[in-house]
Amino acid sequence: MSVRALQGLWRRALPEPLRRLAGPAVRQGLRTYVHAAGRPAPLDNAGALPIRLVGLFDGAHGIAASARLARRAFEAVGAPVETVSVGAGLDGGARLDRPTPGLWIFHLNAPELVGALASLGPRRVLGRRYGYWAWELPRAPADWLADARLVDEIWAPSRYTAGAFEGVRPPVRVVPHPLFLEDYEGVAPAPRAAAFQAVTLFDFNSSAARKNPEGAIAAFRRAFGEDPACELVIKTQNGGAHPAALAALRRLAGPTVRIVDAVWPYAQVKRLIAGADVLISLHRAEGFGLTMAEAMALGTPALATAATGNLDFMDESCGLMVPWTPTPVADPQGIYRGQAWAEPDIEAAAEGLRRLRADPALGARLAEAGRRRVAERLSPAAWLATLPAEVQAAVKAAAAG
Secondary structure, three states: OOHHHHHHHHHHOOOHHHHHHHHHHHHHHHHHHHHHHOOOOOOOOHHHOOEEEEEOOOOOOHHHHHHHHHHHHHHHOOOOOEEEEOOOOOOOOOOOOOOEEOEEEEEOOHHHHHHHHHHHOOOOEEOOEEEEOOOOOOOOOHHHHHHHHHOOEEEEOOHHHHHOOOOOOOOEEEOOOOOOHHHHOOOOOOOOOOOEEEEEEEEHHHOHHHHOHHHHHHHHHHHHOOOOOEEEEEEEEOHHHOHHHHHHHHHHHOOOEEEEEOOOOHHHHHHHHHOOOEEEEOOOOOOOOHHHHHHHHHOOOEEEEOOHHHHHOOOOOOOEEEOEEEEEOOOOOOOOOOOEEEEEOHHHHHHHHHHHHHOHHHHHHHHHHHHHHHHHHOOHHHHHHOOOHHHHHHHHHHHHO
16 A cells, blocks of 8 residues: 555544554554655755745644744745645645655654655655754654654754754754744733733643643642632643543632633734733743743743743743752653653742732833843844755845845
8 A cells, every 4th residue: 555545544534543553553654664765866056946844834733833933934034935734643645746856844843744754755855854843851752863864954943952852863953933023013912800810821732741730820829829819811722632631620720710721713812911911831841932932022921930942032031930840751641751851849930920910010021021032032034044054045045036
C-alpha cells in the first residue's frame, strides 16, 4: 500500500480505537519511509528560491498560531510567501505533483514534519529545509533528535527550547514568534463582575500539569481568600477530551474562580485578557510563552514563573516574576515524562497579586514597559533579523520585485 493510500485509510476508514492502537506502528512506518527516501541534491541558488511555508494553518493551538504569525510577518516585510496547509500527525494532507524548489520552512514539530514530508513526497521537496520546533522540557525526545537530520536547520522560539536540541547535527537558531502591536490596539475589554480580575488560559491537550492552573488557583486564594471583589477566570479548551481532569479542576474552583471550557474566536480571548488586571502563568515549562507576550502587547501585566521560554522577553522591569525550584516532571496525562521542570513559589505569586491590587500605579508601569518590550524584541523587523542570510536575501528579492 502506498503512503498516500495509507494516509487516506487513516483519515476515512479507521475508527478512533483502531487509530490509537495502530498509531505507533503507522508513525514508525512513515518515519522509516521518509528517512529511507534520502535527500535530493542541494541547490546552489538558495537566496533566489521562493519561500514556502508549511503549517497547520487552520488549527486552534500554538503550533498553528506560530505558522499564521510567520505568514503575516513575511507579508509585513514585503515578501508574500507560498503557504502549504497540511494535516496533523499521520495525516500529511498536501501533496506535490513534481519536484518543487524553495526555501521550505516547516512550522511543524518533528512528528507532524514526518507526516508532511511523507505526504508531499520527501524527494520532491527541493532546496533548504528549516524545521520550526518547540519542546517544553530541557531535552527533546529521542525520535525528534533523530528526525533533526531531515532538516538543514532547526528554528526554536526561545533560548530555552534551543537548548533541548543541543548536540544535534543541523545547527539550531533562535527565532522568536513575531507579534503585531496593531492587533492589540483598541481591543475593547470584556465586561467583568469583580473589581479585581485575574485570568489564566490553557489547553488541556497541552498538558494541564505543565500549564499548572491549580497553582494559579492556590496563589489567587492565598492572596485574596474568598473576597467577592476578586475573581479568577480560567479559560480552557478541550476539557471535554479530559473529563476527569476538568472535573478535578472544577472541584478546586470555589466561589471566586470561574472556569470556562470552550473554543473561542481569538478576538474574544483578547477581550478577556484586555479586561483583566493581570494574566497569571504559573507554568512549569513554556517553549515560548505566547499568551504572556500577547498580554504584554495588550497592556495587561503578566505574573509568571521566572523560568523557561518567557525569559527571552520578560524580566522584573516588565512583569511580575515568580521564583521557582526544580522538580521532577509529574504529568498525569502522560504527555511529558522524565527530566525536571519548574515548581513556582505559590506564596511569592500570592504576594505579587496582592501588590498589584494594592498599587494600580505598578500595573500601569508594567503595562507600558510590557508594550515597549514587545515592540523592541518581537516586532516583524526584529524577527526578520534573526533569520538566516539566505532567507533574508529571498525576502529582499521578493520585496524588490
